[in-house]
Amino acid sequence: MQRIINDPDMVVEDMLKGFVKTHNDLVTTTENSRVIKYKNAPVKGKVGVVTGGGSGHKPAFIGYVGKNMVDAAAVGEIFSSPTAKAFYDAFKEADSGEGVACLYGNYAGDNMNVKIAIKMAQKDGITVKTVVANDDVASSPKDEVEKRRGVAGEILMWKVGGAKAAKGGDLDEVIAAAQKAIDNTRSVGIGLTPCTIPAVGKPNFEIEKGKMEVGIGHHGEPGIFVSELKTAKEMAKIMCDTIIPDLPFGYEDEVVVVLSGLGATPVMELYILYDDIENILKENNIRVYRSYVGNYFTSLEMMGATLTMMKLDDELKELIDEEVNTMGLKQFKE
Amino acid sequence: MQRIINDPDMVVEDMLKGFVKTHNDLVTTTENSRVIKYKNAPVKGKVGVVTGGGSGHKPAFIGYVGKNMVDAAAVGEIFSSPTAKAFYDAFKEADSGEGVACLYGNYAGDNMNVKIAIKMAQKDGITVKTVVANDDVASSPKDEVEKRRGVAGEILMWKVGGAKAAKGGDLDEVIAAAQKAIDNTRSVGIGLTPCTIPAVGKPNFEIEKGKMEVGIGHHGEPGIFVSELKTAKEMAKIMCDTIIPDLPFGYEDEVVVVLSGLGATPVMELYILYDDIENILKENNIRVYRSYVGNYFTSLEMMGATLTMMKLDDELKELIDEEVNTMGLKQFKE
Structure with a gap:
């Protein structure tokens, strides 16, 4: 392995330290070391947007935390789901009282942990609705799209959902826009x-x-x-x-x-x-x-x-064109 | 070779086609197929900033062509200098009458071709001054800094020189700022x-x-x-x-x-x-x-x-903080 690492079992921890130091204009750590949030989250009056997934996919997932995209991300080990607790803590970091759109990819571990996290959040009175990305055509036939995995299409789902939330969409509107994005x-x-x-x-x-x-x-x-x-x-x-x-x-x-x-x-x-x-x-x-x-x-x-x-369509165009400032995607109107 | 290419001898041509299609909001082709310019170049009243170098270093060099950084870049084969003609044509594409700052890296081929290109430009009445990046400490001892190669420090030289030009600096001021950047x-x-x-x-x-x-x-x-x-x-x-x-x-x-x-x-x-x-x-x-x-x-x-x-120093800070919009570097004031 020709690698630039210290302890192979600590690569995620070590990476997160450098990531937050580099991007301290955009993100901060939280009480849960496996949750990274937008420095201004929760944004008052805005639906919170959360994602999460295994590490090793940089810029995904934490690289899309920032302005007008993802408010908080749960961080898993390399190629494995974040814990339910991490998703739950991400919901809390992102929620300003307007509810949370959890936009994530269709993998067994993520599905299970998001489900548990939603139940935990319900007890706190936080409403969480989900969109599950399933854009990977190769992962299942067309008559079983619900079995397909999420891959890079998730970026467009976050972009669209994040823009809809930034423009003042309520939770159902954010979910509908993100769902339309991934369905298309x-x-x-x-x-x-x-x-x-x-x-x-x-x-x-x-x-x-x-x-x-x-x-x-x-x-x-x-x-x-x-x-x-x-x-x-x-x-x-x-x-x-x-x-x-x-x-x-x-x-x-x-x-x-x-x-x-x-x-x-x-x-x-x-x-x-x-x-x-x-x-x-x-x-x-x-x-x-x-x-x-x-x-x-x-x-x-x-x-x-x-x-x-x-x-x-016209709505998706407008949302794709919206400004965004994250490590992974930067787009500004001139 | 596990590569995504067509003809191994045509990788630069094929890459340039995709690059310009993707970034047509920022760059355009020119009459010389080995010169890529900022879509608004030459920018009236602004010193032109030119660079160039071998391909295979993406985002360098063409990835730094855009707003407030490089106006035109000469493109070489993989790991080899652009031709003198390409540098000369890049000077012409970048010059608005205020002269051109050619900011490039210290390699034998580039030094030779830039020198020839400057003579060609002189005949057209275009004033070109140069800064030669030599930031690679490992490439020569400290008492022979003039022999050192340019590496990633070139990005900071382009950022600083490009910002100075964007702020209305004249040719000598742009050259002085870029020289200070690389000297530091x-x-x-x-x-x-x-x-x-x-x-x-x-x-x-x-x-x-x-x-x-x-x-x-x-x-x-x-x-x-x-x-x-x-x-x-x-x-x-x-x-x-x-x-x-x-x-x-x-x-x-x-x-x-x-x-x-x-x-x-x-x-x-x-x-x-x-x-x-x-x-x-x-x-x-x-x-x-x-x-x-x-x-x-x-x-x-x-x-x-x-x-x-x-x-x-204070000047370099101000220039580093300046907005920039290129494929390789995007930085906007909020």
């Missing part, structure tokens, strides 16, 4: 190398050299198929062919595209892939309203990329 | 893995597993020493011990810190390293005014990090 979003990933959890010390899955795995999950969950490593253009076609018919995205639709690296793929290669993707979208008369290309949702030092697309 | 800046890198130029297909240098190379350059130039892979805390100490005495940074100095990953090191690990670095600075009564932690100046898929520190 599809993602697929391609993995080129595995990654190694520091405390384990070796990859918990393999991708042979010269091969790639289409549909791989953010934790190495098996994909749809393994093939010879293809060109960027061929990868773009496979990705588009997987997600375009699934929603489906169609003629003259306007979309937001997120093309995220998985950690170790040079950003140069993401731009190469993005060019091929935008060409295919153009051929399909799908118009890119805005694109984000970079390391937005990663898996440690995995090589590869995820393509995420969200179909827009 | 020191960097050192530690490499954990080599990287592979796509067109070559195999690493052009080696770092054994379990080892690290202190002082390695951005293209694998040999460092000061190779050692067993150490903990983040030990790496932080080596880095600080290398750059603090060199300037020297001293008691009650205020500094900007850039801790950049080299490409494939997970950002999580950069925060772990940053925490240890800030602890050492605190012990030395050096105060961090602002820190940037992330992939700011990379070398393809190399693992490792560079630490850069700039000592501040």
